[in-house]
Amino acid sequence: CVVVAQDFDFFYFVQSWPGSYCDTRRGCCFPSTGKPRADFGIHGLWPNYNDGLYPSSCDSDSLFDPSVLSDLKGELQKNWPTLACPSGDGNAFWGHEWNKHGTCSESRLEQHGYFAAALNLKRKVDLLRILTNSGIKPDGRFYSLNRIRNAIREATGFTPGIECNVDGDGNSQLYQIYICIDKNGSDFIRCPVLPRQRCKSTVEFPYFGKITTTDNG
Ligand code: 5GP
Ligand code: 5GP
Ligand code: 5GP
Secondary structure (H helix, E strand, O other): OOOOOOOOOEEEEEEEOHHHHHOOOOOOOOOOOOOOOOOOEEEEEEEEOOOOOOOOOOOOOOOOOHHHHHHHHHHHHHHOOOOOOOOOOOHHHHHHHHHHOHHHHOOOOOHHHHHHHHHHHHHHOOHHHHHHHOOOOOOOOEEEHHHHHHHHHHHHOOOOEEEEEEOOOOOEEEEEEEEEEOOOOOOEOOOOOOOOOOOOOEEEOOOOOOOOOOOOO
8 A cells, every 4th residue: 555644734933033043051063164143043843733743854865955945055154054963054953844844845855845835935024023023122131922923913913822932031022923834835824823822921032143223322
């Protein structure tokens, strides 16, 4: 008999705030290519089912091949930086994301298309601009979770998922934002299911290097 893999239903496009990855007790290591910009970075584009479950590591025969991404390398380093320790050039992180998540959307996107789709989505949803335009800045202050969620809903048309983690002092902070995307990897959709969030009602938006504002004199 033939076993046909169940197709997935939608993607989560997940972006991380680097300040919140780095200020945990575990810390972080900047990529070998240098400190990332103070911007949200891509974590991944994750196939998901409508019931909240998700497939993973779907094709061990599909090896991650950095050579097919050579034209995207600069954009990947800029928008999909690796912050895990020890420092790397990004290939280990991108390869992990391809093996765990990308191989589960091969019915729609091959390797180059998968990474190009994530980069295009990052261009479509500028989270830092959306938040700063609403007065929510990475200045180490605390902001209402509802205010963060509403700013993104007003800008994108849909309610995002918001995930928090905890800094070295035990504060709940804005860590990752989940935007739901159609199976083609191109359009925002209403989330069929939101990921569990571990946020307090007020969360820290930590600093990550220089903030470019017009009122910092
Ligand atoms: P954590 O346990 O830190 O929440 O998640 C660890 C990893 O599991 C994530 O980086 C991601 O690879 C995967 N993961 C966690 N939650 C989800 C989810 O709701 N959907 C999908 N597709 N993957 C998830
Ligand atoms: P996920 O949480 O997506 O399953 O796993 C992320 C994996 O990629 C972890 O094994 C982690 O060590 C590695 N990794 C490399 N760079 C990063 C990074 O910048 N952020 C995160 N979350 N994981 C990274
Ligand atoms: P990975 O090593 O599976 O499977 O990572 C497990 C979890 O730890 C992931 O949620 C990832 O975000 C986090 N993580 C992995 N490496 C680092 C690190 O170097 N620093 C920090 N702060 N978190 C990490």
